[in-house]
Amino acid sequence: MNYTVVVGLEVHVQLLTASKLFCACANKFNPDNPNVQTCPVCLGLPGSLPVMNRKAFELSLKTAMALDCGIARFTKWDRKQYYYPDLPKAYQISQYDLPYSHDGHLDVKTDDGEGVRRVGIIRVHLEEDAGKNMHDESGRGQDSQVDLNRCGTPLMEIVSEPDIRTPGEARRFLEEMKLLLTYIGVSDCNMQEGSLRCDANINLHIPTDDGGHVATPIVEVKNMNSIRNVELALEYETTRQFREFQETGVKLGDPGGNKVTRGWDANRNVSFEQRGKEEASDYRYFPDPDLVPVTVTEEQLDAIRGETCELPTPRRARFQSEFGLSEYDASVIIDQGPALADYFETVAQGSDGKQAANWVTQDVLREMNERKVDIDEFAIRPDVLSSILKRVTDAEITIKSGREVFAALLADADADIPISIKRIDRIIEERGLKAVSAAGELEGIIATVIERNAQAANDFRNGKQAAIGRLIGEVMRECKGADAKAVRAMLVDELSK
Amino acid sequence: MTISGSTATELLARLESGESSSVEVTRTFLNAIDRQDETIGAFLFVNSDAALEQARAVDEKRAAGKSVGSLGGLPVAVKDVLCMRDTPTTCGSKILDGFRPPYDSTVVERLRAADAVIIGKTNMDEFAMGSSTENSAYKVTRNPWNTDHTPGGSSGGSAACVAAGMAPLSIGTDTGGSIRQPAAFCGVVGMKPTYGRVSRYGLIAYASSLDQAGPLANDVTGAAALLQAIAGHDARDSTSVNRPVPDYLCGLDQPLEGLKIGIAKEHFVAGLDPEVESTIREALGVYKSLGAEVIDVTLPHSKYAVATYYLIAASEASSNLARYDGVHYGHRAESFTNMVDMYCTTRSEGFGEEVKRRIMLGVFALSEGYSDQYYVKALQVRRLIRQDFDRAFADVDVILAPVAPTPAFKIGELVNDPLAMYLTDIYTISGNLAGIPCLSIPAGFSDAKLPIGMQLYGPAFSEDRLLRAARMFERVAGLSTLSSRLS
Structure with missing residues (x-):
C-alpha cells in the first residue's frame, strides 16, 4: 500500500567548548574518572549560581546561522523541572518559549539520488546536559552510581519539522548535519561518546478511500547510538506500524493511540515499548531568575559570519564548477570533512582539478586507510603532492612515474626521511624517471635498439607481435622516463616503415 | 563604655589605636555569647576557635605595620x-543537617x-521563610528586649545578636523584609541594598529574584561600613550589577540639604498599630525640624504586594528547594522502598511545615494551566509596583514608612x-518586588x-542617600546608642 512515512528528528549535539555552559569546569569526555570535572555550580550546591559561557553561545549561534535559522535578538533561559539523580539541581537550564533561533532548514538528497528534500528546522536551542546514572546491571542489586562530569556541558537541541519521508532521508539528514557541524567546528559529533544523539518521531499517513488519509500513533524512538541504527529503527517502525494498523486499526488520537516511546535494541534489530510515562509530565518551565536575558547584536552576528568557513553544500557546488569535478567526486571529497577538502584544494590549485581529485580520492585515501591516519597526519603534504601532479601534467614525468615518486616518498616517510619538494627531484633523478619528451632523443634510442635487435625486429615485421616486447623493454631500460605506450607506438611506426 | 556595648565605629577606633586587640574584642563578644545565648538563641554555630585564630592573625598584621582591611579585627555574625567553607551551613533546616559547603559565599569572602x-x-526561619525565627528547625530565638517576644525574622538571629551585644555587626538577608523587620523588632539598624548591589553567590536561594544580603548594626555608621565591605560587582553572579560602589562613610555625617520625604497614604491603613503610627509621625516631625520637606506620594498597587510576593517567592522557592532530594548532600531518609519514595520521605522528613506550604503554593502557581493566572500575572503586577515607585521618586528623594504594622509580637x-x-511583611515586601534599597532604623x-x-x-542604588538620611535622624533622635538591657 502506498502510505507516506512522516519523520521528524530531534538531535542533541554537545558543543566543543573548553568549559561547561555555566561554570569553568572542563568540558571533556572522561568516563574513567567520574566526578572529577565538577565544582559547586555544576554540582548544584546550595548558593551556587550559573554564569553563561559566551563561547558556547557563540558556537550555537554559528550553528543556527549555518542552518539558515532566524536569530532572536532577545533570548532567555528557563528552568525545566524534574527529579532525577543525574540532575543535581532538579531542574535543567534550557530554553522554552524564546529560543535563540528558529525556522531554518537543511537540504538532503532524496532516495533516488536525484531530488533534494528541504527539511525544515523548527528551532535550535541551547541547554545544559545532565550527568550520567550508572545502574548495577549484574542483578546483584548494587547501589546505582552518578557521574556528574557531563553535568552542565553545553548541549544544542536541534528540532526538525516532520519533513523527512524515508529512513534513508533520515540517515542522510544526520550525515549532512554531522558534516555541517564538524565543518564549522562546533562539535566532534562522536555518537559513541554521546556528543551527537538523536531521537526520532515517526508515524504513517495511510490513504483512505475518500482521498484523505489517517495517521498512525506517533512513536518516539530512543537509544539509537549510530546513524545506521536510526535508519534501521525507522525501517523497522515503518513496517511495524503498518502491520499494527492493519491488525488493530488504531489511529493517532484514538484510545490507545497516544504518542508512545520505544527503545531501539541494536542487537536484536527491534524496537521495544518503553515503560510509558504514567501521566503527562509538567516541567513547570519558568524563566531562570539567576540568569539575565541575552541580547544579540548585528555586530555579533557579522563577526560570526566573518569567521564561518564555506559550508559543505556551496563548497560541493564550487568544486564541480571550479575544478570540473563530477558530483560524485566532489561529494566523496566534501563528505570526508573540511580537512580533506582543504587538502584537495591545495593540490588542485597547483595542478589539475580532475587529476587532483583522482589522486586524493584513490591514492591518498587508500594510503590513509592503510596507515590508519587522518589527513592531517598524512606524510605527503598537499604542496608536495601538488608538485608531483604538476610534473605529470607538464609531462615532465609520466603518471606511472608519479605513482612511483608518491610510493617512494611514503617509503621515505616510513623510514623517517623528511619529505619535501626537493626530495621529489632527487627521486626522479636517482631513478631516471624524467620523461623523455624530446622526440628526437627517443627516436635515436629506438633506432639503435632496432639495429641491435635485428632478429626481433624482423620477427615483428613477419607478424610475431610478441617480439615487440623485447624491443620495448630495451628502450625502457635505456630511458626510464619514457612512457611505455608511446614507446610502443613509436616502435610500431618505425617497424612499419 | 564596655566593649560589647560599643558601636562598630567605636570598636574600630579602639582597634586602630591599639587600645584593644582583636583577640580581646573577639573574646569579649564570645563571652557575651556564652553568657546570654542560652537565653536568646541567636546562634546556630559559634565559630570560637576559628574566630580567635582570625583575630590573632589580624592583630599580628596590624602589629607588623601591614595594611589591614576596613573591618580590621571586628567581629561579624553571619x-x-x-555558605562558609567547611563550616556548618544549615539555613535553619534539618534537610541541610551536617552540610559543610566546600566554598565561601562572596559575602563571606x-x-x-x-x-x-x-x-x-x-x-533564622528555615530557608528564610518566616517573620519570627520560630520556623527554625533547631531553636527559637528570643527578642533581647523582652524574651517572651520574637526578634522578628527571618534574620532574627542576626538582629538579636547585635541587639544583645553578642556581635557589633551582622549580616542578614532580606527577601520580603527579613533584615528590616527583625532590625525594627530588635532596635537595630538594618538595610536591604538594591537588588544586584551585593553578590548572591553562596547565598542559599529562597527566592532568587528577591533575595539580597545586607548589614545589621547598632548604628548607621556601622551599617555603612559593613555594606561598604560586602557591596560590589561579582562575576560569579550574573544578576550582580557592575557599577562602582560609592564611599558610604565619606559624607555620612553631612545632613542632606532640602531633603524631600515622601509619605504614602497606602502605608497608613487599618491594621497599623497606633503606637507605630505615632512614632512614624514623630519621626517625620524630626525631619521637618531638620529642614526636610514632606510630600504626599501614592503607591496605588501596594495593596497587591503581599499576594504578588507570595506567588513569585513561592514559585521560585519551589524550584530552588527542589535540589534537596537526599541524593547528593544533606539529610537522606533512613528507609525507603525505591527512588521516588526516597525523594518523598527525605523531603517530608527534612522540611518544616512553612517550607512545605510555600513549596506547594509555588508548584501550584507554576503548574501548566495555572501559571498564566498566577505566576505570570504576579510578574505583571510586580512591574506595576515598580512603576509606582519610579513615579513617586520623580517627586521625592526618599519615602518614609513603617517597617511592620506592630512592634515585636509574642512567641507563638x-x-x-x-x-x-x-x-x-506588608510594608517591607514592596521594596523587594521593586528591587530598591530600604533601610530600617530605630525610631522609638x-x-x-x-x-x-x-x-x-x-x-x-541610592544606598548612600538612605544612609545619610538615616544618620541625620540618628544624630538628633539619639536612639543609636540604644542597646539591649541584657548587655
Missing part, C-alpha cells in the same frame, strides 16, 4: 543562609578580605495563623518598651 572576624552563624502568637504572619519605643522602627525607601 546568617546561616550564607569579602568579609574575610576586609579582615572581619566571623564569630558565628545566626539562627501568630505561629498558627500563617496569613496574619504574612501580613506582618512602645509603652511595653519594645523598639519601633521606621523605614526609608530610596530609588535603586
Whole structure:
C-alpha cells in the first residue's frame, strides 16, 4: 500500500567548548574518572549560581546561522523541572518559549539520488546536559552510581519539522548535519561518546478511500547510538506500524493511540515499548531568575559570519564548477570533512582539478586507510603532492612515474626521511624517471635498439607481435622516463616503415 | 563604655589605636555569647576557635605595620543562609543537617578580605521563610528586649545578636523584609541594598529574584561600613550589577540639604498599630525640624504586594528547594522502598511545615494551566509596583514608612495563623518586588518598651542617600546608642 512515512528528528549535539555552559569546569569526555570535572555550580550546591559561557553561545549561534535559522535578538533561559539523580539541581537550564533561533532548514538528497528534500528546522536551542546514572546491571542489586562530569556541558537541541519521508532521508539528514557541524567546528559529533544523539518521531499517513488519509500513533524512538541504527529503527517502525494498523486499526488520537516511546535494541534489530510515562509530565518551565536575558547584536552576528568557513553544500557546488569535478567526486571529497577538502584544494590549485581529485580520492585515501591516519597526519603534504601532479601534467614525468615518486616518498616517510619538494627531484633523478619528451632523443634510442635487435625486429615485421616486447623493454631500460605506450607506438611506426 | 556595648565605629577606633586587640574584642563578644545565648538563641554555630585564630592573625598584621582591611579585627555574625567553607551551613533546616559547603559565599569572602572576624552563624526561619525565627528547625530565638517576644525574622538571629551585644555587626538577608523587620523588632539598624548591589553567590536561594544580603548594626555608621565591605560587582553572579560602589562613610555625617520625604497614604491603613503610627509621625516631625520637606506620594498597587510576593517567592522557592532530594548532600531518609519514595520521605522528613506550604503554593502557581493566572500575572503586577515607585521618586528623594504594622509580637502568637504572619511583611515586601534599597532604623519605643522602627525607601542604588538620611535622624533622635538591657 502506498502510505507516506512522516519523520521528524530531534538531535542533541554537545558543543566543543573548553568549559561547561555555566561554570569553568572542563568540558571533556572522561568516563574513567567520574566526578572529577565538577565544582559547586555544576554540582548544584546550595548558593551556587550559573554564569553563561559566551563561547558556547557563540558556537550555537554559528550553528543556527549555518542552518539558515532566524536569530532572536532577545533570548532567555528557563528552568525545566524534574527529579532525577543525574540532575543535581532538579531542574535543567534550557530554553522554552524564546529560543535563540528558529525556522531554518537543511537540504538532503532524496532516495533516488536525484531530488533534494528541504527539511525544515523548527528551532535550535541551547541547554545544559545532565550527568550520567550508572545502574548495577549484574542483578546483584548494587547501589546505582552518578557521574556528574557531563553535568552542565553545553548541549544544542536541534528540532526538525516532520519533513523527512524515508529512513534513508533520515540517515542522510544526520550525515549532512554531522558534516555541517564538524565543518564549522562546533562539535566532534562522536555518537559513541554521546556528543551527537538523536531521537526520532515517526508515524504513517495511510490513504483512505475518500482521498484523505489517517495517521498512525506517533512513536518516539530512543537509544539509537549510530546513524545506521536510526535508519534501521525507522525501517523497522515503518513496517511495524503498518502491520499494527492493519491488525488493530488504531489511529493517532484514538484510545490507545497516544504518542508512545520505544527503545531501539541494536542487537536484536527491534524496537521495544518503553515503560510509558504514567501521566503527562509538567516541567513547570519558568524563566531562570539567576540568569539575565541575552541580547544579540548585528555586530555579533557579522563577526560570526566573518569567521564561518564555506559550508559543505556551496563548497560541493564550487568544486564541480571550479575544478570540473563530477558530483560524485566532489561529494566523496566534501563528505570526508573540511580537512580533506582543504587538502584537495591545495593540490588542485597547483595542478589539475580532475587529476587532483583522482589522486586524493584513490591514492591518498587508500594510503590513509592503510596507515590508519587522518589527513592531517598524512606524510605527503598537499604542496608536495601538488608538485608531483604538476610534473605529470607538464609531462615532465609520466603518471606511472608519479605513482612511483608518491610510493617512494611514503617509503621515505616510513623510514623517517623528511619529505619535501626537493626530495621529489632527487627521486626522479636517482631513478631516471624524467620523461623523455624530446622526440628526437627517443627516436635515436629506438633506432639503435632496432639495429641491435635485428632478429626481433624482423620477427615483428613477419607478424610475431610478441617480439615487440623485447624491443620495448630495451628502450625502457635505456630511458626510464619514457612512457611505455608511446614507446610502443613509436616502435610500431618505425617497424612499419 | 564596655566593649560589647560599643558601636562598630567605636570598636574600630579602639582597634586602630591599639587600645584593644582583636583577640580581646573577639573574646569579649564570645563571652557575651556564652553568657546570654542560652537565653536568646541567636546562634546556630559559634565559630570560637576559628574566630580567635582570625583575630590573632589580624592583630599580628596590624602589629607588623601591614595594611589591614576596613573591618580590621571586628567581629561579624553571619546568617546561616550564607555558605562558609567547611563550616556548618544549615539555613535553619534539618534537610541541610551536617552540610559543610566546600566554598565561601562572596559575602563571606569579602568579609574575610576586609579582615572581619566571623564569630558565628545566626539562627533564622528555615530557608528564610518566616517573620519570627520560630520556623527554625533547631531553636527559637528570643527578642533581647523582652524574651517572651520574637526578634522578628527571618534574620532574627542576626538582629538579636547585635541587639544583645553578642556581635557589633551582622549580616542578614532580606527577601520580603527579613533584615528590616527583625532590625525594627530588635532596635537595630538594618538595610536591604538594591537588588544586584551585593553578590548572591553562596547565598542559599529562597527566592532568587528577591533575595539580597545586607548589614545589621547598632548604628548607621556601622551599617555603612559593613555594606561598604560586602557591596560590589561579582562575576560569579550574573544578576550582580557592575557599577562602582560609592564611599558610604565619606559624607555620612553631612545632613542632606532640602531633603524631600515622601509619605504614602497606602502605608497608613487599618491594621497599623497606633503606637507605630505615632512614632512614624514623630519621626517625620524630626525631619521637618531638620529642614526636610514632606510630600504626599501614592503607591496605588501596594495593596497587591503581599499576594504578588507570595506567588513569585513561592514559585521560585519551589524550584530552588527542589535540589534537596537526599541524593547528593544533606539529610537522606533512613528507609525507603525505591527512588521516588526516597525523594518523598527525605523531603517530608527534612522540611518544616512553612517550607512545605510555600513549596506547594509555588508548584501550584507554576503548574501548566495555572501559571498564566498566577505566576505570570504576579510578574505583571510586580512591574506595576515598580512603576509606582519610579513615579513617586520623580517627586521625592526618599519615602518614609513603617517597617511592620506592630512592634515585636509574642512567641507563638501568630505561629498558627500563617496569613496574619504574612501580613506582618506588608510594608517591607514592596521594596523587594521593586528591587530598591530600604533601610530600617530605630525610631522609638512602645509603652511595653519594645523598639519601633521606621523605614526609608530610596530609588535603586541610592544606598548612600538612605544612609545619610538615616544618620541625620540618628544624630538628633539619639536612639543609636540604644542597646539591649541584657548587655
